Each structure stands twice: as structure tokens, then as C-alpha cells.
Amino acid sequence: MIAKDDILAAFNFRHACKTFDPAKKISDADFGFILETGRLSPSSFGFEPWRFVVIQSPALREALKATVWGGQGQLPTASHVVAILCRKGGMRYDAAHIRHMMVDVQKLPEDKVAMKLDRYRKFQESDFRLLDSPRALFDWACKQAYVALGNMMTSAALIGIDSCPIEGYDVAATEALLVKEGVLDGEEFGLAVMAAFGYRINPQSAKTRQSMEEVVAWVR
């Protein structure tokens, strides 16, 4: 049980850090912890669509500056940069990954596999209509990745580490670059979102948010 004020302090400490102190590196233990909170994040049906690629190569970071306009300050200075990939067709109910997750990871008996698969197929076909287009399916997988993204940024802030979520890139050009560099298997995965981690070099600006009254409604 952690004090609410300490947690809220971390939420207020977290901001989109555009430039990091290039001299300060996150320790292996701390970055391993951040990755672990991504790995332990929940996902729909527990099917973990994600893959976390930690981009430490200075050459690849430099190359990414050409397509990631929103990472100009972060790519050269961050201690760690993560590209979160998500599976594409591999998230379909009839894909090998789904069976792998149920049988090998979740270790469900065959009757439970059949029941869950039937439920998952209906969920994809009619509840969420995820099979209407490959994009609908991929965007849904990416939603799960944003849970992991949020958790990684929050867990970093809880131990005093800064971060920046990065959506500022041309998706097609960035995916093409990652495929060319051998980092992305474009048949199996797409780029969901990126994030940078490190230690701030500048003070953060004031946080702005809509008021609680503007964003919360109660049905009593």
C-alpha cells in the first residue's frame, strides 16, 4: 500500500520530456523494472499483442530523425528509446499466436481453449467488429499497447525517471525504415507507438488539464 500523495506526485512529475540529459543513463535495474511493468500489463483476453524493441543504436536513432518529427530532441538524448510493435493478422482468432497464448502461455486445457476461442471469435466478428478491416484489427491491438505504454511511463515516474510518448511520426515511412533496418517484420508486426525514457535537462512546464467537472459524470 503506497501513499496516494506520493503516487499523485509522480503523476504530476511525469510530463512529455522533449530533451533529456544525454549524460544521465537509466541503470539496467531501473530499465528492467520499466520493461517488467510493460510486460505485466493487462491485455484483452490476455493475448499480449505487443513487442518492445529498445532502440539504443545511435545510427538507427539518427536515421529515425528523418521520419520521426516528434522525436528530434528525444532520439539523440534519451537514455532508452522503445518502439512498441503490435501483431497484425496474428491477433485474428484463427492465428497461430492466439493458440500459442492459450496453450503454451495460459496453459488452458483443450476444452477451455475451445470455449475461449469461440468467445474470442464472436468478440472479433460481431461485438467489436474487428475483422471489418486489417486496420480495425491492428488499431485494437494498439489500444492494448497503450495500456502498457501508460504503465511504463507511470512506473518510470514513480521511481523518478522521465519519459515522453511519441506519436509524432509518419507511420508508413517509419515502418518502412524499421523494415529496411531489419528491426521490424512488417508481415507480422506494425508500429503501435514509441516512447523515450531518461532524465530531464529542463524544468517541466505547467501541466494543463480539463477540470474534474469537465471530464467526469456520475450516474447515481
Next chain:
Amino acid sequence: MIAKDDILAAFNFRHACKTFDPAKKISDADFGFILETGRLSPSSFGFEPWRFVVIQSPALREALKATVWGGQGQLPTASHVVAILCRKGGMRYDAAHIRHMMVDVQKLPEDKVAMKLDRYRKFQESDFRLLDSPRALFDWACKQAYVALGNMMTSAALIGIDSCPIEGYDVAATEALLVKEGVLDGEEFGLAVMAAFGYRINPQSAKTRQSMEEVVAWVR
């Protein structure tokens, strides 16, 4: 600065709690804290597409059981149920909400508003191709909501409160019900995802995840 082991304990404590102890209610202070961590969550461009509707009405929860197959145990027993809504067309670069966020919430001067709007338009038009369809735009808004969802579940776990993310519903039927009940303005908002909060009544089952080696890759 909070101890990593204490945070990881919360990540391991969190699980998809299907049935809550109906006798145990989350205090106003604790639930206000959970909402606050949702409100303080980051969103793309800081445009906060979300609205958190706390559904406490027993009648509405009972009605929702007809369309929310994944909430049969949670809806009657959870201390608090949240439907996270997201703006639809209101997230377009030319919508009133976007100008409201920049001018009234972020309090940007007019020259900065013009620059940011130009960047946001290009982001929507070409970088992420969000204007290809209303669904693409809404799914992207929902991705932001999943960051808030993840943060709310994590912050709950950090103070010993259980939760369950809920995607198990027929989207069209559930939205239609919420519209009929006057909870959802279907022109402006859609249903992104739901979540239940409370205190477990059963022990959690063992957590299963792919190994770190399966989900993380390094480019050095």
C-alpha cells in the same frame, strides 16, 4: 521515489477481478484519487478525448448486463463502474473541442495555436491517416483512453484496490442502451472501454505472461 519492489507487488496484485465483495465500497477519497490519475494521464497533443462516466445506478447496471457479457460478475458487485467515452468527430483538427483545448485549457497564444493546429492537421491527414474514416479517428482517440484506463487500474492496485477492464460487450447495442438511458450523447461520444473497481472476494489465479525474452528485443 517509491521502491521498485512495492510497485511490482502492485502489478502482480492487479488482475482482472471478475467478482467483487459487494459489501466493500471504495471510499470517496480513494475513488477520487483513481479518477485523478485518469484525469492526469497524457494524451496525444494533450487533447484529452475522454470522459469518465461513473455508473452507480443499480438499475442501469442491471440493464447493462443484457449487452455486457463480460461484466456479469462485475456489474452487480463492483464498488464503482466506469464507462470511458471518447469524442468522435470532435477530435478532428477543425473541431471546436480542439480549439477549446488549445485556447481555454492549454492557454496557448494565437500564434502557437496556429502552429500546433497546422501540425495536428498534418498528423491527422498524413502521418497517422486518421481522417481516412470516422472509425480510424475514433479508434485513435480510444488508444489515448487506454492510457488512462491503464493508469487508473495501476493506481488502484498501488493502494490495494482491485479492478477489471471490460471489453466484453456488443459495442453497438451497449452504445444504443447508453444513448437511450441519456448517459451517452451518441453524436459527440462513443464508448471506448469500461472498467470496474472494488475489492476481490476470491483469490486471484496465477498470472501468465510471455517471458521477457519473448516480448523484448534490443537494437544496440
